Amino acid sequence: MxxxxxxxxxxxxxxxxxxxxxxxxxxxxxxxxxxxxxxxxxxxxxxxxxVPHLYTVIRYHHQMNEVFNVADQYGQFVIKPSMGSGGEGILVLEKQTQGKFARADGQILSQEDISYYISGILAGLYSLGGQEDKALVEYKVxxxxxxxxxxxxxxxxxxxxxxxxxxxxxxxxxxxxxxxxxxxxxxxxxxxxxxxxxxxxxxxxxxxxxxxxxxxxxxxxxxxxxxxxxxxxxxxxxxxxxxxxxxxxxxxxxxxxxxxxxxxxxxxxxxxxxxxxxxxxxxxxxxxxxxxx
Ligand SMILES: Nc1ncnc2c1ncn2[C@@H]1O[C@H](COP(=O)(O)OP(=O)(O)O)[C@@H](O)[C@H]1O
Ligand SMILES: [Mg+2]
Known part of the structure; x- marks a missing residue:
């Protein structure tokens, strides 16, 4: 029926x-x-x-610090896999004091957590077909x-x-x-x-x-x-x-x-x-x- x-x-x-x-x-x-x-x-x-302004693109591990420069400069930002879909791997973040970051739900992440997360993006954890990817760091709307x-x-x-x-x-x-x-x-x-x-x-x-x-x-x-x-x-x-x-x-x-x-x-x-x-x-x-x- x-x-x-x-x-x-x-x-x-x-x-x-x-x-x-x-x-x-x-x-x-x-x-x-x-x-x-x-x-x-x-x-x-x-x-x-x-489009939401692109602050930086992280393609390699040695560029990881750039995300923390963005955090210092802008306070709020979004990290996302360039080849992701369905909201997978997207972090909406706000810088707190002493190198900590808050997600939308209030969960607190450290710099190490964020570096680890970006490593996952670069390795293709969230990309279509598991291909190696880039992490976009952009303006938080x-x-x-x-x-x-x-x-x-x-x-x-x-x-x-x-x-x-x-x-x-x-x-x-x-x-x-x-x-x-x-x-x-x-x-x-x-x-x-x-x-x-x-x-x-x-x-x-x-x-x-x-x-x-x-x-x-x-x-x-x-x-x-x-x-x-x-x-x-x-x-x-x-x-x-x-x-x-x-x-x-x-x-x-x-x-x-x-x-x-x-x-x-x-x-x-x-x-x-x-x-x-x-x-x-x-x-x-x-x-x-x-x-x-
Ligand atoms: N720059 C941004 N600022 C604020 N929220 C965002 C931003 N980018 C993505 N989001 C949130 O994440 C959701 C998914 O983002 P999108 O870029 O469409 O990726 P996906 O391909 O994974 O759907 C959006 O609908 C929005 O709610
Ligand atoms: Mg979408």
Missing amino acids: WPNRLKKLGVLGINKRNAMYLLPLNERKYYPLVDDKLRTKKLAVKNGLN QSLDIFDAISYQGVPDVRIIVYKGVPVMAMLRLPTKESNGKANLHHGAIGAGIDLHEGITLHGVHHDRFITHHPDTGNCIEGIQIPYWKDILKISSRSYEMTRLGFVGVDVVIDRMKGPMILELNARPGLSIQLANRSGLSKRLESIDSVDE
């Missing part, structure tokens, strides 16, 4: 996503542009788009006040599915206590569907359960107007000319000083965005195709 019901709702499954959309529309030669966040960042900047009531110690991001350059579905992802400063759903963040035209949040989903309120703050996540909505749509649609990928998931964050920024692009975007929107992707994709013909 379930498969039929989902089909009726036009829910796109993983096999169809791969066969009908990824294979024909995302040429493999373009994947490296988005599978490596350093390349995506450079590409976005070249195209005049805002400062969340908007409007999101304080509906996120727990982290920056929400907007995920937008862009098909042939047209935004077709979006959700706001909200960090929770469980997701530790990150907005990735399988770490326990919430996904709230978005009315694509208005940029207003609809209902939410948390671990495959429908919800209306944030589990940690208790506040309602529905009916929130996302600032800069038209700009966010424009930025996300630029991903097509930038990468030539026809089916892409764009992650946008909003900084309180600098406005919307591209965080990353995904060539194999997940499909739970449909659950957050209680709506299937198939019809929306088909309607774009029908205009195309």
Whole structure:
């Protein structure tokens, strides 16, 4: 009964996503542009788009001290594997006194802990296919006040599915206590569907359960107007000319000083965005195709 019901709702499954959309529309030669966040960042900047400022890149162990120089200079920063995905290996940090650092959940790390962590990144612990990787050290995005009531110690991001350059579905992802400063759903963040035209949040989903309120703050996540909505749509649609990928998931964050920024692009975007929107992707994709013909 379930498969039929989902089909009726036009829910796109993983096999169809791969066969009908990824294979024909995302040429493999373009994947490296988005599978490596350093390349995506450079590409976005070249195209005049805002990204979180890159403080430094650590490629070798002997460069490890640079992260502590960044910490001295800026106080807050984020370390992430350039070829990571799904929020794996991302550390959102704030410098404390005496060489200590606090994570979003309050866990305290020493310099040794951080060096050890970066060694893991370089060795490929979090990278696609376990390849050797680089650690990016970047600006920690400062969340908007409007999101304080509906996120727990982290920056929400907007995920937008862009098909042939047209935004077709979006959700706001909200960090929770469980997701530790990150907005990735399988770490326990919430996904709230978005009315694509208005940029207003609809209902939410948390671990495959429908919800209306944030589990940690208790506040309602529905009916929130996302600032800069038209700009966010424009930025996300630029991903097509930038990468030539026809089916892409764009992650946008909003900084309180600098406005919307591209965080990353995904060539194999997940499909739970449909659950957050209680709506299937198939019809929306088909309607774009029908205009195309
Ligand atoms: N520079 C940053 N400042 C604050 N939070 C960040 C930053 N970079 C990432 N995050 C948090 O981590 C999440 C995952 O980051 P992202 O760059 O999309 O990597 P991934 O490919 O692992 O999803 C984001 O949704 C955001 O919540
Ligand atoms: Mg992401």
